[in-house]
Amino acid sequence: MTTVAFVRIATRATARQNLFIRNRVVSATGRSLSSTASSSTSDHQTTIAQQQQASHQARKFSMAKLTDWVKPGDNSGEFKRQASSLRNWISREEGAQFPPEKGRYHIYASYACPWACRTLIARKLKGLEDIISYSIVHWHLAEGGWRFVTKEEEGTDEAPGENVIRDPVPGHENFNRLREIYFETDKNYDGRFTVPVLYDKKTMTIVSNESSEILRMLGSEFDDLIDEKYRKIDFYPSNLRSQIEDAHSWIYDLINNGVYKSGFATKAEAYERNVTALFEALDRAEKHLSTTEGPYWFGDVLTEVDIRLFVTIIRFDPVYVQHFKCNIRDIRSGYPALHKWMRNLYWNHPEFKDTTQFEHIKWHYTRSHTQINPFSITPVGPLPHILPLDEEVPVAKK
Numbered sequence: 035m036t037t038v039a040f041v042r043i044a045t046r047a048t049a050r051q052n053l054f055i056r057n058r059v060v061s062a063t064g065r066s067l068s069s070t071a072s073s074s075t076s077d078h079q080t081t082i083a084q085q086q087q088a089s090h091q092a093r094k095f096s097m098a099k100l101t102d103w104v105k106p107g108d109n110s111g112e113f114k115r116q117a118s119s120l121r122n123w124i125s126r127e128e129g130a131q132f133p134p135e136k137g138r139y140h141i142y143a144s145y146a147c148p149w150a151c152r153t154l155i156a157r158k159l160k161g162l163e164d165i166i167s168y169s170i171v172h173w174h175l176a177e178g179g180w181r182f183v184t185k186e187e188e189g190t191d192e193a194p195g196e197n198v199i200r201d202p203v204p205g206h207e208n209f210n211r212l213r214e215i216y217f218e219t220d221k222n223y224d225g226r227f228t229v230p231v232l233y234d235k236k237t238m239t240i241v242s243n244e245s246s247e248i249l250r251m252l253g254s255e256f257d258d259l260i261d262e263k264y265r266k267i268d269f270y271p272s273n274l275r276s277q278i279e280d281a282h283s284w285i286y287d288l289i290n291n292g293v294y295k296s297g298f299a300t301k302a303e304a305y306e307r308n309v310t311a312l313f314e315a316l317d318r319a320e321k322h323l324s325t326t327e328g329p330y331w332f333g334d335v336l337t338e339v340d341i342r343l344f345v346t347i348i349r350f351d352p353v354y355v356q357h358f359k360c361n362i363r364d365i366r367s368g369y370p371a372l373h374k375w376m377r378n379l380y381w382n383h384p385e386f387k388d389t390t391q392f393e394h395i396k397w398h399y400t401r402s403h404t405q406i407n408p409f410s411i412t413p414v415g416p417l418p419h420i421l422p423l424d425e426e427v428p429v430a431k432k
């Protein structure tokens with residue numbers, strides 16, 4: 035982005051009515067580069083004046099830019115995650131709107147995104163690779179939201195990793211951005227354009243954009259279509275449900291979301307409060323893991339808790355320590371039990387390793403969040419991104 039800024043010109047109150055005419059491209063000098071308004075000069079100038087006033091209002095009271103992680107006008111300086119709004123379910127129940135079917139559903143994901151990677155891990159662990167297709171967006175997130183790679187980028191060093199491709203869904207040949215899928219589902223959609231997206235190719239609509247619920251669906255709702263060996267894998271076993279929910283309740287807020295609340299804070303007070311709470315929660319997780327048999331959170335059964343915690347911990351040393359200032363300790367030298375637990379998942383389970391793409395992870399955070407890292411220089415270390423199973427940093431060696 036140089037001098038061009040996409041500015042949402044309506045205030046929140048009128049947001050729903052004017053979705054498509056609201057997005058104007060305005061240069062830093064105020065010249066409209068693309069306007070659907072009148073072609074007459076005076077009308078045009080009036081439009082710009084109105085735009086500037088409205089964008090000022092929008093900046094003050096609403097989400098002025100997609101990349102304003104703390105809402106302008108929010109004096110707390112704190113990142114507040116928006117709740118996902120598309121929350122349907124694939125269900126095995128008779129008459130369900132979205133029944134499990136081979137080849138019907140698609141996951142749009144980003145390798146950078148911890149929430150999206152939950153669903154990629156689950157898809158592999160449950161043997162759903164022939165049943166649910168997936169594709170990966172470009173790692174860079176800018177004002178237009180996630181974009182698909184171009185034909186030229188496919189298969190190049192710019193787009194490393196499996197399935198980093200253009201939108202493969204028939205009918206989407208001209209789609210360039212993820213937002214187009216949201217608008218296809220609801221032309222008045224006014225939430226954020228997040229990954230993961232679980233998409234129904236039959237009705238051409240989004241089923242869900244909430245990773246915790248997609249994870250739950252993949253864990254059980256396709257069980258009639260998969261081999262016995264995969265059916266036996268249960269991320270949410272009935273005897274552990276209350277303990278799983280209890281773990282989710284603090285791990286989500288203090289760790290998964292805690293790294294974002296630390297890193298996106300625009301006031302020292304908000305940062306310090308959140309980073310302190312994050313490390314208290316990591317201490318709690320460390321204590322839990324050092325007193326259980328392992329290798330998983332609940333001993334010998336891999337559950338949702340392992341999947342949901344792994345995606346944050348694997349990004350911790352490579353990104354969050356430095357980029358989000360989560361640097362009271364790091365995992366490799368400060369948390370031996372978490373480190374062991376994470377490395378077991380990564381090195382002994384291809385489902386975790388193969389869905390971890392460190393280039394997307396590092397490039398996305400350090401080159402998309404230009405408020406935090408204005409020159410978009412990606413730190414080289416730590417090297418390696420993850421230590422081998424049998425190696426420790428010197429400080430952690432006995």
Ligand SMILES: N[C@@H](CCC(=O)N[C@@H](CS)C(=O)NCC(=O)O)C(=O)O
Pocket residue numbers: 100117118146147148149150175179226227228229230243244245246
């Ligand atoms: N609650 C959502 C959060 C997903 C989310 O925030 N994804 C991020 C990427 S890590 C995203 O797509 N952000 C784009 C945006 O907010 O514009 C979930 O768990 O599915």
